[in-house]
Amino acid sequence: MSTQPDSRLDPQTDPRLDGLEVYLVGGAVRDARLGWPIGDRDWVVVGATPEAMRQRGFKSVGRDFPVFLHPDTHEEYALARTERKQGRGYTGFEVHASPDVTLEADLARRDFTINAMAETPAGELVDPYGGAADLEARQLRHVSAAFVEDPLRVLRAARFLARYRKLGFTIAPQTMTLMRQLTDSGEMSYLVAERVWTETHKALGEADPAAYFQTLESCGALAELMPPLSTPTLEQVLARLEHVPDASAAYPLTLWRWARLGEHLQDDEQSRLNDAVKAPNAFRDAMRLAALSYRLRQQIGGQRPGVETDHAGTIMAWLDAIDAWRRPERVAPLLALIAHDDGSLADDLVLAWRLASQIVPKALLDEGFRGPALGEELSRRRKETVREALGTS
Numbered sequence: 001m002s003t004q005p006d007s008r009l010d011p012q013t014d015p016r017l018d019g020l021e022v023y024l025v026g027g028a029v030r031d032a033r034l035g036w037p038i039g040d041r042d043w044v045v046v047g048a049t050p051e052a053m054r055q056r057g058f059k060s061v062g063r064d065f066p067v068f069l070h071p072d073t074h075e076e077y078a079l080a081r082t083e084r085k086q087g088r089g090y091t092g093f094e095v096h097a098s099p100d101v102t103l104e105a106d107l108a109r110r111d112f113t114i115n116a117m118a119e120t121p122a123g124e125l126v127d128p129y130g131g132a133a134d135l136e137a138r139q140l141r142h143v144s145a146a147f148v149e150d151p152l153r154v155l156r157a158a159r160f161l162a163r164y165r166k167l168g169f170t171i172a173p174q175t176m177t178l179m180r181q182l183t184d185s186g187e188m189s190y191l192v193a194e195r196v197w198t199e200t201h202k203a204l205g206e207a208d209p210a211a212y213f214q215t216l217e218s219c220g221a222l223a224e225l226m227p228p229l230s231t232p233t234l235e236q237v238l239a240r241l242e243h244v245p246d247a248s249a250a251y252p253l254t255l256w257r258w259a260r261l262g263e264h265l266q267d268d269e270q271s272r273l274n275d276a277v278k279a280p281n282a283f284r285d286a287m288r289l290a291a292l293s294y295r296l297r298q299q300i301g302g303q304r305p306g307v308e309t310d311h312a313g314t315i316m317a318w319l320d321a322i323d324a325w326r327r328p329e330r331v332a333p334l335l336a337l338i339a340h341d342d343g344s345l346a347d348d349l350v351l352a353w354r355l356a357s358q359i360v361p362k363a364l365l366d367e368g369f370r371g372p373a374l375g376e377e378l379s380r381r382r383k384e385t386v387r388e389a390l391g392t393s
Contacts, residue, residue, distance in 0.1 A: 011121035012121045016057060016058070016070065016072075017121075020045055020052075021047050021048075021103075022043055022044070022045055023043065023046070024042070024043055024118065024120075025043065025106075025118045026110075027042070029117045029119050029125075030117065034135065034167065042078070043076065045077050045078070045079055045080065046080045046103050046106070049079075049099060050066045053068045053077065057071040058071065058077060064095055065081050066078065079101075080102065080105065080106040081096060082095075082101055082105050083096070103126060107126075107129065108128075108144060109146070111142065111143065111150070112131075112134075112140050112143065112175075113130050114131045114135050115131070116128070129143050134172075138164075138169045139169065139170060139172050140157055140161060140171045141172040141174070142175045142178060147175070147182075148187075151188050151190060152195065152199070153182070154179045154183065154216070154219060155216075156199065157171055157175065157215065158203065158215035158216050159206065162215075163207060165207075180219045180220060183220040183221045183224060188225060189224065193278040194278050196226075197279060200212070200226075200277055204254040205253060209241050213229065213234065214234075222234075225276065227273075227276070228262070228269040228270075228273040229261065229262075233264075240260045243340035244257060244259075244260060244340070245336035245337050245340075246336070255282060256290075256337070258283045258286065259287045260290060262274075262287040262290070262291065263293070264294055267288075267291075270284075270287055270288065270291060273287075274287065289334060292318060292321050292322055293337055297342055297345065299311075299314050310387060310390075311390060312386040312390060313383065316356075316386055319356070319382075328357065331353055335349055335353070348389070351389045352390060355385045356385045356386050358385075359385060361374060364378055364381075
């Protein structure tokens with residue numbers, strides 16, 4: 001039975017593929033058998049040349065190896081190829097693509113057995129490395145010892161576990177051994193920060209992002225790639241990843257999860273972490289705002305505002321630090337973040353913010369305040385309103 005994910009052009013009847021030996025490969029084959037949502041379909045063409053593909057109307061897009069886009073479906077069709085390690089890092093490979101490369105040889109260069117399955121256009125499975133059995137066993141297992149040639153595979157193993165661990169997947173012990181070997185070899189240092197971020201960002205959007213960081217810690221890669229996170233408190237930090245505000249266009253899930261990872265860090269440690277992976281500015285800013293909110297919770301602690309604990313100044317300092325008066329859209333998400341850890345404090349802050357935000361400069365201008373006196377009076381009244389909202393007047 002075919003597991004093609006949609007009804008786009010059928011390779012069996014597509015005239016552009018007539019006479020070509022074509023196979024569906026990789027994620028589409030894997031995820032169809034897992035019942036997982038399928039995204040793009042990737043194809044391998046065996047026995048063809050670049051010239052033959054171009055003559056059929058395919059557009060070449062590969063710089064390092066021959067990959068072509070179908071002129072109608074825009075799906076990728078790659079010529080079967082092999083790779084040989086020539087240098088350090090994940091880019092140090094020599095690619096060989098020619099009509100004599102077999103499907104089995106092409107699949108052998110892939111990372112995990114569950115990614116090394118193929119399917120004919122008629123739906124027949126080609127599985128030379130036991131991927132279907134590993135799917136059944138819920139196991140991430142390397143295809144060959146060549147796994148240790150590519151440090152990026154450590155990150156991919158961690159990311160796939162973040163995606164599938166809730167389905168019962170684990171990393172095969174032999175594969176974990178090779179991951180530790182890769183880390184010990186120093187190969188991880190050849191990964192560029194941008195590529196580390198790409199994999200990390202994807203992992204932050206998976207079903208179980210904690211698995212990504214736990215896996216990197218287990219094989220020693222976290223200390224190499226993101227040192228500020230590799231501490232005895234990692235598990236406490238990871239527990240917070242499930243407690244984030246609702247996602248929105250401005251504040252997606254991945255952004256909040258990254259922010260929570262570093263909210264406990266000091267400013268210099270945050271900079272080290274963000275610089276290590278070249279995190280985008282939006283993610284850096286979110287971490288900074290989350291850290292300010294974390295410090296607010298730490299400062300107030302479990303104390304509820306009362307006659308002996310006037311927290312109005314602390315709360316005003318927080319509102320000023322997050323630039324709440326000019327960027328009021330920041331407040332609600334940060335209050336939601338605080339609510340996950342201290343619901344009572346969040347309730348107090350909601351009231352304090354609602355009342356303080358009603359005190360605006362225009363009203364004071366109408367009263368005759370100008371220049372520095374305007375700012376001082378605005379701050380004084382807002383602080384007094386916060387104090388009253390907290391019941392500490």
